[in-house]
Amino acid sequence: MAPSCLEVILVVFIFVLPFLYETSRTFRYYFKFLMYYGIVMANAVMVIPIMIFRPWDVKNLLLASSLCHHVSTLLGLRWELRGREHLEKEQACIIVANHQSSLDILGMFDIWPVMDKCTVVAKKEIFYAWPFGLAAWLSGLIFIDRMNSEKARLVINTATKHIIDQKIKLWVFPEGRRFNTGEIHSFKKGAFHVAVSSQLPILPVVFSSYYFLSAEEKRLDPGRVVITTLPPISTKGLVKGDIEALMEKTRNMMMEVFHATNQEVQASLSTSKQHVKRAA
Template identity: 60%
Template sequence: MYVSYTEIIFAFSILLLPFLYETSQAFRYYLKFVTYVVVVSFIALILTPVFIFRIKNVRNLVIASYLCRHVSTLIGLKWILRGRKHLEKDASYIIVSNHQSALDVLGMFDLWPVMDKCTVVAKKEILYAWPFGLAAWLCGLIFIDRMNSEKARTTMKEAAEWIKSKNTKLWVFPEGTRHNTGELHPFKKGAFHLAISAQIPILPVVYSQYYFLDDANRRFDHGKIMITALPPIPTAGLTAKDVDSLIEKTRSMMAPVFYESSKEVMRSLGV
């Protein structure tokens, strides 16, 4: 039986993969992120024809989550939710969450069946990353142009009025840039101005630290993450003058939970 060099190289590559996965930290890091991107993009591609008949329906995200949440298992992540009762209420909230990595989205896929109606504020550049960007648009994500602050404010104001009328939640990462440094970084004011102007409560959500991830050293191990939804913070009666105090109140609730939940997870794993 004739065997081509191509077949030999392919077979050798397949046999080499487990060895590289176990022995190379960098290979494991890149393989997990590639798996994440490829699988989610494939799911976006196959669901797009379904979403076309439900344009900008935020419950499309619930459908997507039932498939995408399995990516966490593939790359060795386990999400644990506390405070479920706060997320499952049929009410409008501005959800503010700490932002550590693109992996945060996988945690959200675990939460969407609980939240039911929730959309996300995302940077405009994601819209052009097809097929994911197209599927995200069909799911009703709110895209903002961070280079045009006036247009961004207008978009956010319209989004706030829409979610209020539809009893929908709006997820915002107030830190802006991702920071996996073991601490909460300063919050930008946009989400809090929005919550006050629309008189929508703030709902803090805290991810425990990604101790298993180190981008600088290309390390991505198996991990467990605790997500804690805290009681909503009312904004009724507040004005623009109260933005700073609202930010401080929100951070003062989130910071202790971030540190304690991170310690709890690491203690449970003996890290």
């Protein structure tokens, strides 16, 4: 019996796919992101029936991370955590981290078992990206309208009491949007307002540069990322007038670590390339 048109297309696809993956950087870039998003969405479908029985529980994120952190291996990404002792301490705090790409969530998945109880402030548009958005809501993510700062602050302030009572870490990206430019850009005040008003410590987390990623060049190569957790910054006794200085202090500390870890990773990468050349 002659093969159907669908079978022929499937066979051609199976043979052409490896060729395109090896020869086209653009194809490889989009394929990796498609695989990343596809696996995360598929896992969301799997965990939603479990999460429904414990809605808005941040512990659901431990389940999600256990299933999704393997995507990093498929993409060739390695995450190295430093300052673990600050991150694993059971305490309510405001985590502020630099934001470079949607790949950040893979780094977070990798360290979620260390954080244990942690939730994230996310833009409300993510909620509508079902099934991921629904799984995120069931996991206790806090969705805000970035176009309405007053309403966003009210939502976060409302959640703060629960965060303090349950000793939950609140993860915020204070840059407000993603920047993969080799710098840490200026911060918005929201996270620092919450920290000062609730007298919660700031816990800076720094991801080293994504040198392996370029949207312009359509490049997503294997890479190593150092995640550094700095000692907590106390906000005890601080008032609204101290917020600007607190922001500046936090950003300066993070930029110093950011540039230092970037240099270290690049030096290690250069050494590895030299060893490969010598071996060849």
